[in-house]
Amino acid sequence: MSTNLHTTELENKASEKNNRRLFMKKMVALFGATTAAAVVSGCSVPVAKKFTVQRPNPPQNGTLFSEHEMTVLYSLCETILPKTDTPSAVEVGCHEFVPHQLQHCHSKQQQDDCVQIINTVDMRANKNFGKTFPLLNPQQQQQLLADFESTSMSTDVEKGQFKFLKALIAFGYFTSEVGATQALNYQAVPGGFKGSIPANSDTKSWGSQAYY
Amino acid sequence: MTTDLYIHKSDQVYDAIVVGSGITGGWAAKEFCERGMQTLMIERGRVVEHRKDYITEGKGPWKFENRTKVDNLLTEEKYAVQKKCYAFSDMTKHFFGNDKDLPYSTEEGTGFDWIRANQLGGKSLLWHRQSYRLSDFDFAANKADGHGNDWPIRYNDLESWYSHVEKFAGISGSEEGLEQLPDSEYLPPFEMTSPELHVKQKIEEQFPGRHLIMGRTAHLTKPTQMHLEQGRVTCQARSECQKGCSFGAYFSTQSSTLPAAAKTGNLSIAPNSVVHSLIYDEKTQRVKGVRVVDNDDLSTREYFAKVVFLCASTLGSAQIMLNTKTKSFPNGIANSSGVLGHYLMDHNYNAGASGTVEGFEDEYFSGRRPGGILIPNFQYKPSLYKKDYVRGYGFSGGSYRENWQNNAHQKGIGADYKATLTKLGKWKMNLGAQGEMLPRFDNYMALHPTKTDKWGIPLIHIDCTWSENERLMMADAEQAAVEMLTKAGLTEVESYNSVDTGNPGLAIHEVGTARMGHDPKESVLNGFNQCHDVANLFVTDGASFCSSAVQNPSLTFMAITVRAVDYCAKEMKAQRI
Numbered sequence: 001m002s003t004n005l006h007t008t009e010l011e012n013k014a015s016e017k018n019n020r021r022l023f024m025k026k027m028v029a030l031f032g033a034t035t036a037a038a039v040v041s042g043c044s045v046p047v048a049k050k051f052t053v054q055r056p057n058p059p060q061n062g063t064l065f066s067e068h069e070m071t072v073l074y075s076l077c078e079t080i081l082p083k084t085d086t087p088s089a090v091e092v093g094c095h096e097f098v099p100h101q102l103q104h105c106h107s108k109q110q111q112d113d114c115v116q117i118i119n120t121v122d123m124r125a126n127k128n129f130g131k132t133f134p135l136l137n138p139q140q141q142q143q144l145l146a147d148f149e150s151t152s153m154s155t156d157v158e159k160g161q162f163k164f165l166k167a168l169i170a171f172g173y174f175t176s177e178v179g180a181t182q183a184l185n186y187q188a189v190p191g192g193f194k195g196s197i198p199a200n201s202d203t204k205s206w207g208s209q210a211y212y
Numbered sequence: 213m214t215t216d217l218y219i220h221k222s223d224q225v226y227d228a229i230v231v232g233s234g235i236t237g238g239w240a241a242k243e244f245c246e247r248g249m250q251t252l253m254i255e256r257g258r259v260v261e262h263r264k265d266y267i268t269e270g271k272g273p274w275k276f277e278n279r280t281k282v283d284n285l286l287t288e289e290k291y292a293v294q295k296k297c298y299a300f301s302d303m304t305k306h307f308f309g310n311d312k313d314l315p316y317s318t319e320e321g322t323g324f325d326w327i328r329a330n331q332l333g334g335k336s337l338l339w340h341r342q343s344y345r346l347s348d349f350d351f352a353a354n355k356a357d358g359h360g361n362d363w364p365i366r367y368n369d370l371e372s373w374y375s376h377v378e379k380f381a382g383i384s385g386s387e388e389g390l391e392q393l394p395d396s397e398y399l400p401p402f403e404m405t406s407p408e409l410h411v412k413q414k415i416e417e418q419f420p421g422r423h424l425i426m427g428r429t430a431h432l433t434k435p436t437q438m439h440l441e442q443g444r445v446t447c448q449a450r451s452e453c454q455k456g457c458s459f460g461a462y463f464s465t466q467s468s469t470l471p472a473a474a475k476t477g478n479l480s481i482a483p484n485s486v487v488h489s490l491i492y493d494e495k496t497q498r499v500k501g502v503r504v505v506d507n508d509d510l511s512t513r514e515y516f517a518k519v520v521f522l523c524a525s526t527l528g529s530a531q532i533m534l535n536t537k538t539k540s541f542p543n544g545i546a547n548s549s550g551v552l553g554h555y556l557m558d559h560n561y562n563a564g565a566s567g568t569v570e571g572f573e574d575e576y577f578s579g580r581r582p583g584g585i586l587i588p589n590f591q592y593k594p595s596l597y598k599k600d601y602v603r604g605y606g607f608s609g610g611s612y613r614e615n616w617q618n619n620a621h622q623k624g625i626g627a628d629y630k631a632t633l634t635k636l637g638k639w640k641m642n643l644g645a646q647g648e649m650l651p652r653f654d655n656y657m658a659l660h661p662t663k664t665d666k667w668g669i670p671l672i673h674i675d676c677t678w679s680e681n682e683r684l685m686m687a688d689a690e691q692a693a694v695e696m697l698t699k700a701g702l703t704e705v706e707s708y709n710s711v712d713t714g715n716p717g718l719a720i721h722e723v724g725t726a727r728m729g730h731d732p733k734e735s736v737l738n739g740f741n742q743c744h745d746v747a748n749l750f751v752t753d754g755a756s757f758c759s760s761a762v763q764n765p766s767l768t769f770m771a772i773t774v775r776a777v778d779y780c781a782k783e784m785k786a787q788r789i
Binding site for chain 2: 079080081082084086097100101104105106107142145146149150163166167170171172174175176177180181183184186187188189190191192193194195196197198199200201202203204205206208209210211212
């Protein structure tokens with residue numbers, strides 16, 4: 001048991017290091033080196049003492065999310081729809097799609113809900129693991145979100161906010177070219193309608209819709 | 213199509229002016245042109261060329277910055293009403309009217325959602341393509357139960373004209389032999405899915421008198437020589453019709469009637485020409501033509517003809533007539549009866565239900581069927597009415613398998629969640645009521661006493677609400693939908709009734725503002741859509757309806773229009789007009 005535990009700890013440390021390295025890489029890609037360093041060093045992420053939504057560094061330039069919130073959103077996208085045999089939500093740009101879509105096609109309330117839920121999830125990460133959400137390892141991220149939507153860790157309002165954000169990420173993913181044509185089966189010109197074709201548990205859903 | 217098809221100014225006295233270029237106007241123009249008559253089609257909006265101007269056709273959602281959703285600011289500014297239409301999106305918004313430029317008012321405490329499509333082709337580009345004949349029960353309904361006035365026509369009067377338009381337009385459907393929904397001239401029907409066939413069998417077994425049939429749509433499932441000659445080919449089941457269809461697979465002015473009219477060499481089109489009013493000659497008691505305000509530069513001009521056909525939509529045609537005030541007609545031309553603008557109706561689409569069809573996991577469908585199933589009205593005569601209200605309703609609906617759009621809200625994080633969203637979910641089936649609305653004098657449109665639009669035309673003011681009859685009907689329809697789905701074995705059945713919040717107008721089946729009738733004292737038009745008061749003025753769009761029935765009205769717009777043209781042409785030849 002102890003050996004196993006030891007191994008696991010080591011693995012965790014290794015994966016955490018990798019995770020951190022990967023995270024840095026992504027942050028640099030997103031915001032440039034200086035900001036990324038500031039985010040990762042923790043100076044822009046004070047540990048939340050209470051479960052009230054705080055915005056450590058509210059955005060200045062009219063954008064919906066602060067740079068830190070963007071890093072959390074980025075990790076949420078990666079965790080909710082990860083890379084499998086098809087690209088991840090991040091690879092198709094869902095982290096950029098979400099703020100764009102919120103600002104152009106959604107209500108102020110929905111925008112505020114998303115800002116809140118991103119900060120709420122991050123505070124849970126800080127409380128449970130002592131780290132900002134993006135710095136958790138993938139297992140921790142997945143577990144935290146699974147618990148968040150299923151247990152008393154979150155309120156009903158928070159669950160609703162999370163559900164909305166998750167669905168928006170899914171909308172961004174499955175209306176992207178990759179999502180619609182690779183993750184799903186896209187029929188641009190079906191050639192006619194057949195009322196019955198064989199299907200099984202592996203059959204992909206149509207990615208082409210009359211209305212979205 | 214040649215460019216000299218389009219005119220700007222003209223002193224010519226045409227044989228016929230057709231105001232409007234939608235489903236009705238397209239048919240009127242084609243029929244006049246094919247009878248060798250010089251015809252001017254007047255359209256208030258811009259030209260939309262078949263194929264060339266279908267700018268979003270074939271584009272996937274990723275090609276749109278907001279993934280087919282319309283920007284909030286744009287919606288607020290220009291599309292506050294149009295956005296309520298199911299077909300309104302970033303892919304189709306260029307074919308919808310601009311609410312900012314096209315204001316109208318509604319009586320305080322009431323609402324009416326007026327969906328508009330002011331361009332060449334009008335709503336024929338955007339319509340839902342459902343095509344059903346009215347039956348003798350529909351034409352007799354007002355007389356039978358005393359609501360509204362008696363239609364001056366019966367099914368026999370229209371039967372051959374239905375056939376005429378159906379063969380040309382191309383209507384897919386199945387022979388059913390139902391007395392409440394006469395069969396059309398059909399192209400093959402679209403297929404049902406297995407769950408639909410299953411539900412059909414269960415409902416027909418357990419509810420004698422109710423039928424579940426394939427919807428009848430103006431789609432070329434198997435084009436005839438006549439359709440190929442129009443330049444139209446087989447429907448590809450994209451169901452993206454409202455973007456425009458270069459296959460010409462659904463009937464529209466652009467795909468069908470306009471090329472036929474243009475081919476005769478007798479057609480001219482005046483686009484960007486907003487008809488302000490009709491020019492009336494007190495001496496001859498005839499209309500001479502129309503006054504037009506230019507859509508773009510607001511300059512004015514006139515066009516002249518021997519006869520005028522108003523095909524400008526139910527509200528549009530009545531607006532033009534109400535705005536034509538003359539010495540003989542101080543309250544609007546041909547309005548000696550005082551009913552012009554009154555008896556406005558729509559269909560009531562405010563109740564329904566959906567549920568899960570168990571089983572059929574090893575089946576899917578292929579293609580996007582442009583339409584669904586139909587349960588025809590089963591309360592189509594007084595002996596079948598419910599105790600507490602009159603008339604009836606049908607249902608439209610269909611089945612589908614749940615996908616990411618339905619399941620994105622479900623619990624799940626990571627690879628499993630992603631996999632679930634890419635796979636097939638449960639089979640679902642829904643039914644949505646299509647209820648008849650009674651003709652009532654109190655439901656009306658009038659001209660606003662003070663406000664005008666940018667063309668100087670008085671705004672339309674609408675006061676139209678659901679009556680108790682429609683409320684009771686929707687409550688019953690909700691129950692009926694639940695009962696049928698439940699007895700068909702569906703689970704997780706959920707229902708809705710939105711009659712308290714859903715405004716009239718949104719079924720986009722507005723009819724009845726210049727109704728036909730035997731008696732000039734209580735109707736505007738005779739049985740040939742000719743004004744009782746003005747012999748060379750015809751109204752052949754939905755304004756002429758005496759009752760709404762439950763069927764989608766467009767096919768009847770077509771049939772009454774071609775019948776009216778035939779009558780008018782003969783009257784002109786006999787020099788009675």
